[in-house]
Amino acid sequence: MPPEAASLAPAPAAAGLPAAWRAPLAALALAALALVAVTAGAWGAMVHQWWNIDTYNHLLLVPFIVAWLVALKERELASLAPQPFAPALLAVAAALGLWVWGARLGIDLVAQAGAVLALQAAVVTVLGLRVSLVLAVPLAFASFLVPFGDEIIAPLQYLTADIAIALTRWSGVAARIEGIHIHTPAGLFIVAEACSGVKFLIAMVQLGVLVCAVRFSRWRVRIAFMAACIIVPILANGVRAFATIWVAQVIGADRATGFDHIVYGWIFFAIIVALLLGAAWRFATREPDTHGWSLAAIAGWRWVARAEAFRIAPIGAVLAIIALAAIAALGLLL
Structure with missing residues (x-):
């Protein structure tokens, strides 16, 4: 192949995680760890139902399906830089409130729904509105982690x-x-x-x-x-x-x-x-791989750009989520 032809070939994508994603993903991991630790009782009950009750054995596949749906959007996600979205902290607080309410009343379905919703809201908070819209389908599908049907x-x-x-x-x-x-x-x-x-x-x-x-x-x-x-x-x-x-x-x-x-x-x-x-x-x-909303469609929504003005640093997002988790844990004890 002539040298000039080789220079026209597209450069291979850099291996590894894009730099813009490293801090937000680390923050999300810390936030998720804090939320799961605080709502551990609800998550433990869910895992017990997935594993030991045959009605819910199929829910063991949900995390793998969610991961597959996210992987289908890898190319679109690589072109984005996560921008933590401060207003979604209200959703985290509301979800934790739902968990506290369900745990206090002994209603497992409500407590488990709150635990899962808190994790979903944390994704929106830390990764941002635009990324969450791209991941709307896997985020919504994660709701099936909550065992229901009884x-x-x-x-x-x-x-x-x-x-x-x-x-x-x-x-x-x-x-x-x-x-x-x-x-x-x-x-x-x-x-x-x-x-x-x-x-x-x-x-x-x-x-x-x-x-x-x-x-x-x-x-x-x-x-x-x-x-x-x-x-x-x-x-x-x-x-x-x-x-x-x-x-x-x-x-x-x-x-x-x-x-x-x-x-x-x-x-x-x-x-x-x-x-x-x-x-x-x-x-x-x-x-x-075309599931959900495309980047082109999202780019045409003016409200998204306006909403993204309410930003927060990744460290600020994770600290706020940890604080909300601590408040929820304290609220359950009082």
Whole structure:
């Protein structure tokens, strides 16, 4: 290659972390450490649920998904210099207040939501408004770290029982229902908490949000897909319960129950997911790395430039967050 041609080639990107990011990321690490230390009880309870309760095992994937979503924006982030955003300290304070309130009342969901929100607000504070807008999707997706779903188990049990009894009677099997108890010639079937379908439902909602964010650009498609991610698992769980009852009439209740757990746990769920994704994939109009707002779009928002005037130094941001964390810890003790 001639020397002049070589001089026209783009220079390789410098390896390592851009200098403009080093101080803000160090500040963010210190702020996150302080927040997690203060809200350790809430984080410990969340980790326990992720690891030990099968309804929430899929939440172990959330940190990896968030990291992947951030990595997709690496090129755009490299062109930015974080500018700590002072007004977001109000969000940190509000989130810590929510944590204190939930911890005082013994409401784990509220305390855990406050702990996660405090960490999200710290990212906005330390890395700044423009960076946070670029990272809006992973920041929002991190909300799924909070285990939720127990609150809807009872309604799902009754809904599953209603669907199962309707299909059972339609199939010609004589049956009657009392709440979540279904009486059939083969025996009594109870739609227990484990059979409510809550695990399937919340996993599908999480998957639906991810797919909508990284693959769909039209809101009509997003709304339709999210509706399917809610309705289809509920209906499918009712069909599964009916299938268990119907099979029991032929092979016996004990054998049908074992069959149900194997099929539903390993095959049925996978089939439903594959069908939903297969039906929706032709509507995918964007590449994953284009998720969220682009730098060009953000640059066109005048309010962003005006808001960025409220700056704070990285050390000032981290000291303010540590002070707020200390105040929240003191407020919980008093």
